[in-house]
Amino acid sequence: MEFRRLGRSGLTISEIAYGNWLTHGSQVAEEQAAACIRAALDAGITTFDTADVYAEGRAESVLGRALKGERREGIELFTKVFFPVGPGRNDRGLGRKHILEAIDNSLRRLGTEYVDLYQAHRYDHSVPLEETMEAFADVVRSGKARYIGVSEWTADQLRAGHALARELHVPFISNQPQYSALWRVIEGEVVPASEELGIGQIVWSPIAQGVLTGKYAPGSPLPEGSRATDTKGGAGFVARWLRDDVLERVQRLRPLADEAGLSLAQLAVAWVLRNQNVSAAIIGASRPDQVTENVKAAGVRLDAALLTAMDEILAPVAVGDPALTAGNPAND
Template sequence: MEFRHLGRSGLIISEIAYGNWLTHGSQVEEDAAAACIRAALDAGITTFDTADVYAETRAEAVLGRALKGERREGLEILTKVYWPTGPGRNDRGLGRKHVMESIEGSLRRLQTDYVDVYQAHRFDTSTPLEETMEAFADVVRSGKALYIGVSEWTAEQIRAGHALARELRVPFISSQPQYSALWRVIEAEVVPTCEELGIGQIVWSPIAQGVLTGKYLPGAEPPAGSRATDSKGGANFVARWLRPDVLEAVQLLRPLAEQAGLSLAQLAVAWVLQNRNVSAAIIGASRPEQVAENVKAAGVTLDEGLLKAIDEILAPVAETDPARTAENAPKSRP
């Protein structure tokens, strides 16, 4: 495993992080989830990402039980707040009430006294940004989080939040966007802004919901047990990539991966790690062997010729419009 600073902060994280969205507490049983976490630990992963909303709060609890007994100082645990975790009008968003109550629930489920990074899971258009940042500042000052971050905020929102964080003297160090060789919308605006402000990217879906593994073949039914067959939500997220043009382009990457001595999944994870603003790539797994395969992308350097060839193949199908971040954001509190 290789390690990187998270932005310009003093926090060092594993460049492959383990995340449990769409798996723990829903798609796989707890014993399988625990086996994947053990595989991550055995591979040298120290950074674990989750959120209160994953599997209706069950994912945090699964992670907490699996990490119990590990040396807390040797781990970096990240979680998030925003999406609904209950039926009430204030069981959602980034208002002070929900933020302060949610951190308590997350710590209880994770069985820890603090999280390393507490992240705003989306931007809350229904709450003044000043209220949100003051609440996050109080979470940090209480010792319940060491740093703060955001997920899927636009460059403009990140800049505004960072300015308030500086005024409040709170370390705002991370952004967690979707990023892969197929989804490159952060490159034009979010990445330059974060480089300027000293914020690092912890990116999710580096293998595009499994599409960049090459397991989905043009004209063929999705493999049994794959995310595309998951009726609990996974199929909805991967559907947009199951177009013939995308799947055909991915298959053209296979000889490039072989040339680099990598699987397609390893190539995809290594690709996002070539971006100097990326501090870590989050991988998920339903089987321990998936963890063992994907961590081999750590420390890999792809040469310029290979990167150019990948870009040429995927350019016709890759999404690059920076406006997509705002388009995909909630327009009002859910």
């Protein structure tokens, strides 16, 4: 495993992080989830990402139990707040009441006194940004989080939030966007703004919900047990990539991966890590062997000719419009 600083902060994290969205507490039984987390630890991963909304809080609980007994100072634990976690009007969003209650609930489920990074899971257009940032500042000052970050914020939102964080003397150090060789919307605006502000990216779905592994073949039935057949939510996220034009081009990456001595999944993870503003790529898993294989992307350096060839193959199907950033008001 190799390690990077998160943005311009002093926090060092593993360049491959383990995340449990759509798996722990839902798609994968707890015993299997614990085995995946053990595989991550054995592979040198120290950074673990979750959220209060994943599996209605069960994902945090599963992660907390699996990490029990680990030296707390030796791991970096991240969680998020924003999406509804209950029926009440204040069981959601980035208002002060919800943030201060949500952090306590997350800490209880995770079985820890603090998280290393507390993230706004989306931008909340219904709450003054000042209220949100002041509440996050109080979370940090109370010792319940070491740093703050966000997920899927636009460049303008990052600038506004960072300016308030500086006024409040709170370390705002990260953004967690979707990013892969197929989904490149952060490159035009979010990455330049983040470089300017000292914010690092912790990217999710580097293998495009499994599409960049090559397991979905054009014109073939969906593999049984794959993300695309998951009726608990996974199928909806992967559906946009299950077009023959996309799948055919992914298959054309296979000779490049073979030449580099990598699997297609390892190539995809190494591709996002080539971006110096990316501090970590989040991988998920339903089996320990998936973790063991995907972490082999750590430390891989892809040569310029291979990167050019990848761009040429994927350019017709890759998405790069910055307006598609999830935090854009038009996409809410």
